[in-house]
Amino acid sequence: QVQLVESGGGLVQAGGSLRLSCIASGSIFPINVMGWYRQGPGKQRELVATITRGGSTNYADSVKGRFTISRDNAGNTVYLQMNSLKPEDTAVYYCNAGIGPFTSNYWGQGTQVTVSS
Numbered sequence: 637q638v639q640l641v642e643s644g645g646g647l648v649q650a651g652g653s654l655r656l657s658c659i660a661s662g663s664i665f666p667i668n669v670m671g672w673y674r675q676g677p678g679k680q681r682e683l684v685a686t687i688t689r690g691g692s693t694n695y696a697d698s699v700k701g702r703f704t705i706s707r708d709n710a711g712n713t714v715y716l717q718m719n720s721l722k723p724e725d726t727a728v729y730y731c732n733a734g735i736g737p738f739t740s741n742y743w744g745q746g747t748q749v750t751v752s753s
Contacts, residue, residue: 638660640660642729643656644656645749648721648749649751649752650722650723650752653721654721654749656672656729656749657713658672658715659712660714660733665736666736667689669687670714671705671732672714672716672730672732673732684703684729699725702719703719724751728749729746730746731744
């Protein structure tokens, strides 16, 4: 079965940086797209950033210029470099992958990011 495992969350002060990682395993099909979503306290889940197998990226307006998404050469690992963090970035961050001919969705367990003021 496909599994996504996130790491890199933690507590950081406003203005600081964190880098999240997500490793996908168990897929016999190509990973077409990987991305990050987040859900803050009392908020709906929202898209943060995505990256396709071809390298095209998409960012939420709230993180443009501060966050950078990337993939490794094998295409099974995605990173989210988060700079200039703000308290409103506090959320559980979830890794997502779209895999195979139907771009089936898979989700990681989430990693907590807390930004203090």
